[in-house]
Amino acid sequence: MATQVFKIPKSLKENMKYSFCPGCDHGVAVRLVAEVLDELDIQDRSVLIASIGCSVTAYDFLDVDSVEAPHGRALAVGTGVKRAKPNQVVFSYQGDGDFASIGLAESLHAALRGEKLTAICINNTTYGMTGGQLGPTTLLGQKTTTSTMGRNVEYYGYPIKIAEHVALCDGTAYAARVSLDTVANIRKAKQAIKKAFEVQLNGLGFGFVEILATCPTNWRMTPEQAHERVRKEMMKHYVPGVYKDITETK
Amino acid sequence: MITEDITNKKVLSKGNYAIAKASILAGCDCYFGYPITPQSEIGEYMSGKMQELGRAYVSAESELAAISMTLGACSTGVKAMTSSSSCAVALMQETLSYATADELPLVLISVMRGGPGLGNIYPSQGDYFQATKGGGNGDYKLIVLAPSNVQECVDLTYKAFHLAHKYRNPTVLLADGLLGQMMEPVEFKPYPYAEIDNSDWALTGAKNRKSRVIRSYAPLADNQCKFVEKLFEKYKTIEENETEWEEMGTEDADIILVSFGSTSRNVKTAMKLCREKGLKVGFFRPITLFPFPNKRLNELASKVKKFITVEVNMGQMINDVKLAVNGKASVELIHKAVGAPPSPEEIQSQVEELI
Amino acid sequence: MSRIVIDKNKCKACYLCINECPKKLLKIGNETNSLGNHVVEFVDLKKECLGCAMCATRCPDLAITEVYRG
Numbered sequence: 001m002a003t004q005v006f007k008i009p010k011s012l013k014e015n016m017k018y019s020f021c022p023g024c025d026h027g028v029a030v031r032l033v034a035e036v037l038d039e040l041d042i043q044d045r046s047v048l049i050a051s052i053g054c055s056v057t058a059y060d061f062l063d064v065d066s067v068e069a070p071h072g073r074a075l076a077v078g079t080g081v082k083r084a085k086p087n088q089v090v091f092s093y094q095g096d097g098d099f100a101s102i103g104l105a106e107s108l109h110a111a112l113r114g115e116k117l118t119a120i121c122i123n124n125t126t127y128g129m130t131g132g133q134l135g136p137t138t139l140l141g142q143k144t145t146t147s148t149m150g151r152n153v154e155y156y157g158y159p160i161k162i163a164e165h166v167a168l169c170d171g172t173a174y175a176a177r178v179s180l181d182t183v184a185n186i187r188k189a190k191q192a193i194k195k196a197f198e199v200q201l202n203g204l205g206f207g208f209v210e211i212l213a214t215c216p217t218n219w220r221m222t223p224e225q226a227h228e229r230v231r232k233e234m235m236k237h238y239v240p241g242v243y244k245d246i247t248e249t250k
Numbered sequence: 251m252i253t254e255d256i257t258n259k260k261v262l263s264k265g266n267y268a269i270a271k272a273s274i275l276a277g278c279d280c281y282f283g284y285p286i287t288p289q290s291e292i293g294e295y296m297s298g299k300m301q302e303l304g305r306a307y308v309s310a311e312s313e314l315a316a317i318s319m320t321l322g323a324c325s326t327g328v329k330a331m332t333s334s335s336s337c338a339v340a341l342m343q344e345t346l347s348y349a350t351a352d353e354l355p356l357v358l359i360s361v362m363r364g365g366p367g368l369g370n371i372y373p374s375q376g377d378y379f380q381a382t383k384g385g386g387n388g389d390y391k392l393i394v395l396a397p398s399n400v401q402e403c404v405d406l407t408y409k410a411f412h413l414a415h416k417y418r419n420p421t422v423l424l425a426d427g428l429l430g431q432m433m434e435p436v437e438f439k440p441y442p443y444a445e446i447d448n449s450d451w452a453l454t455g456a457k458n459r460k461s462r463v464i465r466s467y468a469p470l471a472d473n474q475c476k477f478v479e480k481l482f483e484k485y486k487t488i489e490e491n492e493t494e495w496e497e498m499g500t501e502d503a504d505i506i507l508v509s510f511g512s513t514s515r516n517v518k519t520a521m522k523l524c525r526e527k528g529l530k531v532g533f534f535r536p537i538t539l540f541p542f543p544n545k546r547l548n549e550l551a552s553k554v555k556k557f558i559t560v561e562v563n564m565g566q567m568i569n570d571v572k573l574a575v576n577g578k579a580s581v582e583l584i585h586k587a588v589g590a591p592p593s594p595e596e597i598q599s600q601v602e603e604l605i
Numbered sequence: 606m607s608r609i610v611i612d613k614n615k616c617k618a619c620y621l622c623i624n625e626c627p628k629k630l631l632k633i634g635n636e637t638n639s640l641g642n643h644v645v646e647f648v649d650l651k652k653e654c655l656g657c658a659m660c661a662t663r664c665p666d667l668a669i670t671e672v673y674r675g
Contacts, residue, residue: 002606002675006658008667013461018666022642023619027665045455049322050465059463065453067325068465070348073318076310080322081453083306084280084330088455106318109311183625183659216619223619223665 009034011043013063023223025180025213026054029122030061032190033093036197037064042089049078051094051103054129055122058093072103075110078117089200091118096210097127100162101136107166114171114205118196121162121208123177123238124215132218136160139237144218159237163210167243173205175244179212181230185240195245204246212238260435265400265425266291268436269359272407273331274299276441278357280306280330282319284338287371288427289361292333306330313341317358321345324354325464327452329411333359335427336377337368340385346420347386350481351466353451355414355421358392359407362426364588372589373428375511378566381424382539389478391485393421393492394539396510400434406537412443417488418451424539426562428512428590489541496535499525500550503532505605508547508571509560510536513591517560520597531601539567544574551578558604560584562591607656607674609647615668618642622660622669628653631660644668 011034020026037043046064050056052071059066069077074092082090092099099107099121110117126144127133133146137159141150151159167175174196178189189211196207212234214226221229242248256275263271270292273281281300283293293309300307306323310316316332323330334342339360349356362377364370381394393413395406406423414421453462468474499521500506509517514535524531534550534557536543551557556579559568565583572581584600586592592600616638622645623631630653634646645668647654656674 002608002656002673004671005656005674006609006661006669006672008670012667017615020665022617022666023621024665027667028663031667044457047326047453047455056467059465063456063461065456065461066463066465067322067453068348068352068463068467069322070318070345073314073321073345076315076318077322077325079308079315080280080282080319080324080330081326082322083308083319084323084326084328085454088326088453105311106315109315113308183662186662223621224624227621 009038011037011063012061016061018061019057020054021217023214023216023226026122028180028186029120029211029213030058030093032186032193033120034062035190036194039194040197040201042197042201045087046089046091047081049074049081049090049092051092051098053095053098053127055093055095055098072098073106074098074103075115075117075119076106079110079115082115082117089197091120091197093120094122095128096121096123096137096162097135100160108169111166111169111172111206111208116200116203116205118200118207120193120196121210122213123162123210124213125234126215126218128215128218132215137162139233161238163208163243166208169206171205172244173199173207173246175208176242177210177212177238177240179230179235179240181212181227199247212240256440257438260437262433263400263436264291264431264433265403265429266361266431267295268400268403269407269423269425270295271438272404274303275438276408276411277329278331278411279328280320280323282308282310282316282330282332284310284313284316284334286335286338288363288430289333289335289359292359313338314345317342317345320356321349321352321354324349324356325352325453327448327454329415331357331359333361335361336363336365336374339377339380343385346384346392347388347390348466349420350390350392351388352464353418354464355418357410357414357421357423359423359425361430362424370588371427373426373512374563374588375426375513375561375566376563376588377424378539378561378563381422390481391540393417393419393488394424395421396424396537396539397429398511398514398535400429400432400436403429404436404438408441408443413492415446415448417484419484419488424511426512492538493541493543494537495543495546496537498533500532500534502530503554504530505556505558505601506532506534506550506554507558507560507601508534508567510539510567513560513562516591516594517597519594520601523594523598524601529601542570542574547571547574548576548578551575554579556605557581558584558601560592560597562586562588606652607654608649609654609660609669610671611645611647612668612670613638613644615666616642616644617666618644619665620645621663621665625659625663627657627659628655630654
């Protein structure tokens with residue numbers, strides 16, 4: 001008798017179909033969040049804060065109560081939901097532009113206040129929905145539609161290492177960076193997402209996961225080449241790992 | 251139920267404190283704010299009182315965050331508010347647009363100061379446009395209530411929470427630095443409105459029901475058209491049901507002075523001074539700036555020769571009066587840019603010049 | 606017997622699963638779906654599938670909807 005080892009998580013809407021481009025890692029990230037909601041059995045008391053960018057569509061797929069935040073304000077909206085209803089599990093699903101550019105103040109202040117929130121941030125080194133412009137995480141040398149000769153420090157300044165910044169905040173309970181480039185790393189990513197929810201459930205503080213992800217369309221690459229770029233370029237600068245975990249016993 | 255602030259007799263209170271106390275009595279569950287003169291007393295009062303009552307208070311990192319936190323709290327169906335002033339209310343416009351699209355019962359206390367830019371902390375009515383026309387994107391309306399004394403700061407704060415929840419639309423209490431800082435005798439009666447059921451839309455977790463999405467993003471053009479048209483149906487209902495104004499001496503008037511908020515106090519006195527001089531002058535004060543009392547002004551326009559709006563700005567409400575009057579009578583302006591309203595005597599002499 | 610189930614209408618033809626399969630049981634098929642994509646096919650004549658679910662874990666579109674091991 002064969003046992004089922006993979007199924008569609010019940011925290012995803014019935015008959016939903018992703019609207020992401022072929023090979024985009026968003027689909028994997030949203031699925032991992034759904035699997036974690038299933039495993040922790042929190043779907044029916046969770047509220048998703050949707051952000052602006054490709055990430056906004058998360059509310060079309062995740063079968064949870066959701067509210068859309070103005071661009072960059074996801075964790076301020078999340079703070080409002082959580083303070084109004086402390087027993088709800090509140091999490092944001094954001095891109096790097098939303099979290100670390102327009103919303104950097106809201107993001108870091110939510111972490112500094114130690115809001116009992118979980119934030120999932122997709123880092124694909126570009127503004128995907130608007131067609132691949134330079135964002136806060138665009139790597140030095142990377143060509144985008146607004147850095148056609150490659151990002152240089154003189155014109156554009158440096159890219160931000162998000163997980164490290166979040167880890168510096170005293171209210172952060174857990175901050176990690178993961179990658180979706182291999183199946184093994186996808187499994188690690190899920191454990192990190194789970195941990196970021198658990199610190200909220202245990203009232204320990206702010207939980208954060210930065211997910212290195214592909215944008216094959218705007219990178220002008222095949223999905224395979226895109227994962228190769230994650231390994232060879234992104235993971236060198238944005239090193240995966242756990243940057244803070246207050247539950248860790250030394 | 252909080253009873254300690256309910257009084258059956260009048261007490262002396264500053265406008266800002268009156269607004270804050272009234273919010274507590276209205277059952278405000280969450281306050282989010284960032285300091286700015288001349289309304290900082292609201293946040294100061296709330297910070298202590300909300301903690302004492304076990305309600306939510308967050309000292310936000312910016313006005314952008316403060317109003318977005320309010321939006322988040324409102325999405326769960328609770329009563330939530332923020333307060334601010336002019337140049338900082340400017341920062342809140344984006345989220346006000348979202349909150350109207352999301353149909354959320356957000357309450358904003360806007361205590362006007364001088365502008366444009368940083369301006370100054372003197373009273374002003376320079377944000378009539380900001381409140382009634384909005385700086386956010388898209389077609390939307392905020393319900394706007396304009397108190398003229400400290401008692402109305404209380405009564406209209408109650409009403410702001412009521413209307414926001416009744417119509418699921420952001421509602422602004424548009425006060426100014428004069429009202430915020432002045433002290434007057436005031437009575438705090440219990441919140442007079444029934445609680446409104448929000449169990450059919452509030453985000454409380456999808457337990458034993460389908461999940462809900464509060465969103466403004468509508469990628470298909472047709473959906474967006476239908477949605478905006480539905481919003482405007484709601485605004486029509488609000489106009490029919492909630493338009494409020496005060497009028498005096500309009501029955502036999504040749505001239506009607508139109509004024510809102512704190513300025514209207516001196517205008518009312520000026521009207522009496524004019525009457526003493528034998529001039530047939532009436533007084534009209536919109537209490538709801540949206541919905542604006544268009545219909546009543548248009549009726550009055552058939553009987554009078556002239557309307558004169560009195561405002562502490564370069565002439566903003568006058569545009570709405572002109573639209574309401576629709577050419578039936580002339581509309582003139584008495585005003586100053588910023589500061590305390592013109593005195594009754596100044597208004598009276600300017601009225602005499604205009605006729 | 607281990608096996609997978611593919612929802613052909615969800616396949617966006619990124620073909621990430623093909624390289625993931627340790628037994629090389631997935632290939633680009635001739636059939637197209639409503640999106641016009643040549644969808645991935647699962648061909649396991651020698652009953653080699655391990656039920657490792659690496660294909661489903663990798664698939665960004667949940668086009669591999671079920672995996673059975675046994």
